[in-house]
Amino acid sequence: MVMNIQIKITDAEWEVMRVVWAHGSVTSREIIEILESKMQWKAPTIKTLIGRLVEKGALATSPEGRKFIYTAKVSEQESMDVYTEDILSRVCNKHNGKVIADLVEEVALSKKDIASLMELLQKKSESALEVVPCECVTGQCECHLHHS
Template identity: 45%
Template sequence: MEATRTQQTVSPQIKISDSEWEVMRVLWTLGSADAQEITSLLGERMDWKLATVKTLLGRLVKKAAVTTETAGKKFRYFPAVSEEETIQSATENLFSHVCAKKMGATIADLIAESTLTQADLELIKEALAAKVPVAKIACNCIPGQCECSEHQKTTK
């Protein structure tokens, strides 16, 4: 029987849940897998059953993060987005929720909390050396959302 593969249009901003991330990590590592393979890899650590993995795969297909290939009754799943694209999307999503004036502190916290190799530190140093600073950053929060002086009410 000939295999058929379904493809969907990939969304530029794919938001996936923590559980979906775990499934995607398996697919990015293996290149493709069926639900049973994913369950055997994640089942014990995540305490997931086959039905849970199939539900997560269905959501990922709907989000166009995963494509499927069928051969008879068996489905094989393939990542439709790269790990790099998904990390970029998640990073953009995270930073869209952070006050622009707190971006530097947030990045510093991420670095402080991360386990990094010397190569990672060199990469960060290179990125910082290439970065051109701006004189001032305008707050992008709604009034009352942050404590910056731009949003402080003045009473006379």
């Protein structure tokens, strides 16, 4: 299923989504058990987060006996894409390379991850521009200050 609406998931809600993504379908009780110990959140807090995710359209809920079963309506991949776009939309396009380089430097990567990144970069470099154009609003980025 392709969803065009971009649902923004907060850090706290992300914790709930991870449980749902990992399990496929879960009851609120299962979500609560996992997050109570990991996050030291109280059950009502977790229920509020679940409720918000249902409202946002990130979770679907269906009754099963006396319980409710929750399933994800957005995939982990889609949500990560929204998240990374969101991060990169906060900086000037000219800083994209630096942001990504910092990320690569900080995270743990397997040899396989690195090989596919190198392959991707090789492919990208074939169609890369000399300079990435800045698309910032004048006054929100240094580019305009230095070059105007």
